[in-house]
Amino acid sequence: MVVTKVDLGGLKMATPVATASGTFGYGFEYAGALDYSSLGAVTAKGIRLDPWPGNAMPRHAEVPGGLVNAIGLQGTGIEHFLDITVPHYMAQIPDAPPMIVNIWGGSVDEYAEVARRLNEAAATAECAAIRAIECNVSCPNVKEGGHTFGQDPAVLNRLVSAVRAKTTLPLIVKLAPNVPDVRPYVKACEDGGADALSMINTIPAMVIDIERRRPVLANVTGGLSGRGIHPAAVKLVYDAHRATKLPILAMGGVYEAKDAIEFLLAGATAVAVGTATFSDPSAAQKVLAGIVEYCERHGFSSVSDLVGALA
Amino acid sequence: MVDAAARVAGHEDIGSGYRRLIFEAPEMAASMRPGQFVHVRVPALEASALRRPFSVFDAADGRVTVLYKTVGRGTAALNSVRAGDTVCVLGPLGRGFPESCEGVALLVGGGYGVAPLHFLARALKAAGHGDIVAFIGGRTSNDLLAVDRFRALGVDVRLATNDGSAGAKGLVTDPLDDELARLRDAGRRFELFACGPDPMLKAVAMRAVGTGAKGWISMDRHMICGVGACYACIQKTVRGNSRCCVEGPVFRADDLVWE
Numbered sequence: 001m002v003v004t005k006v007d008l009g010g011l012k013m014a015t016p017v018a019t020a021s022g023t024f025g026y027g028f029e030y031a032g033a034l035d036y037s038s039l040g041a042v043t044a045k046g047i048r049l050d051p052w053p054g055n056a057m058p059r060h061a062e063v064p065g066g067l068v069n070a071i072g073l074q075g076t077g078i079e080h081f082l083d084i085t086v087p088h089y090m091a092q093i094p095d096a097p098p099m100i101v102n103i104w105g106g107s108v109d110e111y112a113e114v115a116r117r118l119n120e121a122a123a124t125a126e127c128a129a130i131r132a133i134e135c136n137v138s139c140p141n142v143k144e145g146g147h148t149f150g151q152d153p154a155v156l157n158r159l160v161s162a163v164r165a166k167t168t169l170p171l172i173v174k175l176a177p178n179v180p181d182v183r184p185y186v187k188a189c190e191d192g193g194a195d196a197l198s199m200i201n202t203i204p205a206m207v208i209d210i211e212r213r214r215p216v217l218a219n220v221t222g223g224l225s226g227r228g229i230h231p232a233a234v235k236l237v238y239d240a241h242r243a244t245k246l247p248i249l250a251m252g253g254v255y256e257a258k259d260a261i262e263f264l265l266a267g268a269t270a271v272a273v274g275t276a277t278f279s280d281p282s283a284a285q286k287v288l289a290g291i292v293e294y295c296e297r298h299g300f301s302s303v304s305d306l307v308g309a310l311a
Numbered sequence: 312m313v314d315a316a317a318r319v320a321g322h323e324d325i326g327s328g329y330r331r332l333i334f335e336a337p338e339m340a341a342s343m344r345p346g347q348f349v350h351v352r353v354p355a356l357e358a359s360a361l362r363r364p365f366s367v368f369d370a371a372d373g374r375v376t377v378l379y380k381t382v383g384r385g386t387a388a389l390n391s392v393r394a395g396d397t398v399c400v401l402g403p404l405g406r407g408f409p410e411s412c413e414g415v416a417l418l419v420g421g422g423y424g425v426a427p428l429h430f431l432a433r434a435l436k437a438a439g440h441g442d443i444v445a446f447i448g449g450r451t452s453n454d455l456l457a458v459d460r461f462r463a464l465g466v467d468v469r470l471a472t473n474d475g476s477a478g479a480k481g482l483v484t485d486p487l488d489d490e491l492a493r494l495r496d497a498g499r500r501f502e503l504f505a506c507g508p509d510p511m512l513k514a515v516a517m518r519a520v521g522t523g524a525k526g527w528i529s530m531d532r533h534m535i536c537g538v539g540a541c542y543a544c545i546q547k548t549v550r551g552n553s554r555c556c557v558e559g560p561v562f563r564a565d566d567l568v569w570e
Contacts, residue, residue: 025540029557032312033401033538045542053552060535060543062361067535074542074552227359255359278361278535279352281314281401 002295003302004288006040008247008270009195010170011098011132013040016303017260017288020251020274021046021102021134021174022071023225026085028092033281036093038288040270043100044081046136049110051077056218061207066226066253067275068205070219073104073139078117086127098131100172103163104139111135112162119167133169134249135160135194138176138201139223150176150201153188160192172249174198175240177229182236183243190244197240198249198272200233226275227253234266241267241308255283257290264291264306312538315339317400320374322392327453329423330390331368334375339402343370345431346407346506346529346561349377350537352399355388362401363389364534366506366560368426368457369433375400378426378456404537405560408527410434414500418445418466419487419515421507425456427529428506432466444469444490448483448511452476483507484514491518503564505529519564526564530555 004015018041024030027042054074061068076085081101090096101118105111115135121127137150137159149159160173173189175182177200189197202223207216215221233252240248250268254260255276263271276283291303300306317334325331339349350362363385365377381387392398408431416435418428425447432443444467449455451474461468469486470478479486494501505515506529519526532544532555539557546555547568553559 023536023541025536025538029536029538029540033314045540054542054545057545058533059545060533060541064357065359067361069535069541069543071542074545276359278541279359280399281538 002292002300003304004292006270006304008132008170008249009172011041011100011196013098013270015040015288016264016270016291017284018100018249018270018272019043019277019284020272021136023274023277026081027089027096027099030277030281031092034285035282036097037095038285039097041098041100041131043102043134043272045075046073046102046104046139047075047078047081047114048073048103048105049078049114051075051080058216058218060222061216063207063224065228066224067278068207068217068222068224069202070217070222072219078114082117082121082127086121086129090126090129096129099129100132100134101130102134102136102174104136108159108162111159112166115163116166119169122169131169132172133163133167134172134174134198135163136174136201138174148176150185151179153184156185157188157192160189160194164193170195172196172198174201176201177203177232177236182239186240186244186246190246194246196247196249196269197244198251199240200229200236200252203229203232225252227255229253230259234262237263237268238266254287257287257294260287260291261294261306264303265308265310267308269304269307312402312404313338314399314401316397317375319392319394319396319398321394325378325456328381329456330379330381332377332379332389332392334398334400335373336375336400336402337373339400340370340373340375343367343375343403344407345410345434346427347403347405348537348560349375349400349402350404350534351389353385353388354396354398355391356385360385361535362537364404364537364556366427366529367430369430375402378423380423401537405556406558408504408529408561410438412440412502413525414442414502415494416440416443417487417490417501417503418443419483419503419505419507419511420445421448421483421511422454423456424505424507424529424531426506428504429457429460431504432461432464436464441465443467446471446483446487446490448472448507450474482514483511484518487515487518491522495522500524503527506531513569516564516567516569527561528564528567529561530559532560
């Protein structure tokens with residue numbers, strides 16, 4: 001019997017497999033399409049203080065090996081999220097897996113306020129599923145003084161510290177992949193009091209309709225996800241793991257167990273399935289089954305023994 | 312909602328690039344309602360490819376039937392599916408049409424947009440609603456689908472083609488406008504139900520709003536998840552950015568905001 005439980009910076013996960021933000025709605029949308037007991041956590045779609053309309057259409061383009069999206073973080077705001085969405089998730093999903101809430105904002109203060117509200121709500125029975133915060137510092141829509149929060153270690157440190165001050169929930173920081181060296185950002189998160197890192201976010205990308213000579217996305221640019229980004233993500237997880245003791249939630253092109261096991265061996269503590277869910281809603285379930293089978297075959301008694309276990 | 316590994320019971324070319332695909336999916340067929348759709352994993356595409364949404368032509372006797380036109384990479388790859396193959400089908404998805412109607416039910420369809428209207432006509436008839444007129448349009452007579460199936464249900468069918476090769480020459484809204492005038496003169500109530508290309512849908516929605524009648528408009532959008540999780544298939548409505556896959560695909564005509 002392989003032990004599947006892992007501890008992601010204080011977030012107790014029954015399995016090392018989560019869903020990635022933006023690909024699994026608010027947790028309940030796929031009810032009926034997979035076995036939720038295979039999920040160590042679900043990650044809710046990015047939420048901010050106030051409602052946000054997102055980008056104009058078209059919002060996505062299918063490309064070989066993946067998907068380019070520019071949804072633009074459409075959401076109803078924290079109040080509706082706490083009053084309606086989280087209770088609905090808990091009512092719809094029996095034994096609902098812990099929820100990681102992905103947050104974003106236009107300012108450090110806004111992030112901090114959202115974190116404070118989540119911290120407060122997580123202590124109530126209605127929102128008890130909330131178990132961790134994932135701070136999104138790497139969406140192209142999130143800017144401060146012309147710089148994305150995740151593109152300047154000093155700004156990142158200030159943000160993480162401010163959020164940390166407002167919450168005792170496990171704090172995960174989702175890093176940008178498009179930096180020359182991930183280590184200063186990892187250190188900024190460590191020094192700011194983060195409990196874990198998640199990586200990678202989508203890679204900035206663009207698709208052009210050559211017949212119309214126009215960008216396909218209304219937003220012009222978007223983020224690339226899916227199979228094609230997986231090796232790049234493995235490399236970044238490997239780099240980050242060597243630079244820190246913080247546990248890592250790895251995502252980027254996990255379609256099957258092999259992809260997840262690569263992440264674990266590169267140093268991730270847990271993995272998230274994202275774009276794969278769109279083609280196969282039960283992809284996460286199959287990934288977990290494959291990880292367990294791998295552990296049995298290779299004589300690992302616990303999934304956590306795989307973390308960073310490159311020979 | 313289930314993700315069924317469905318056996319393909321039939322797949323035929325019905326001419327002019329249109330095909331009919333039949334899945335054996337008893338649980339899904341039993342709960343499918345008119346206007347809902349299925350999200351299909353196309354076997355011949357790479358495993359990571361997105362699913363393709365199809366509205367349902369009929370669901371009965373454990374089988375779900377869709378009509379589609381080969382328009383892109385996904386539908387072209389779907390052509391290679393054979394009877395006996397297994398295909399992953401997610402459904403039922405979305406909000407369909409209401410299955411009751413005050414007055415005459417006016418169904419307006421273009422191309423493969425007739426598919427959900429056929430399922431609706433059958434449901435309305437089964438509910439004892441006799442007064443149904445279907446307006447079926449297309450570029451040529453080859454684009455008029457399932458006309459016999461509507462007639463077999465006892466539906467009054469009016470046709471229109473752009474080139475005049477069948478029915479009235481012009482837009483499907485031409486015979487619709489004639490009927491609207493007759494109903495107005497007779498003081499009769501009606502509701503509009505539409506599925507087809509956007510310009511046709513807008514024209515029908517405008518007529519619903521203009522006459523104060525109820526209009527039910529089925530929107531066709533590219534989708535990613537099909538279940539409301541990704542927020543890619545946005546339709547602007549009076550409530551803001553609505554998801555076509557769960558808040559639609561059938562919207563009230565007076566909720567829609569046209570760009």
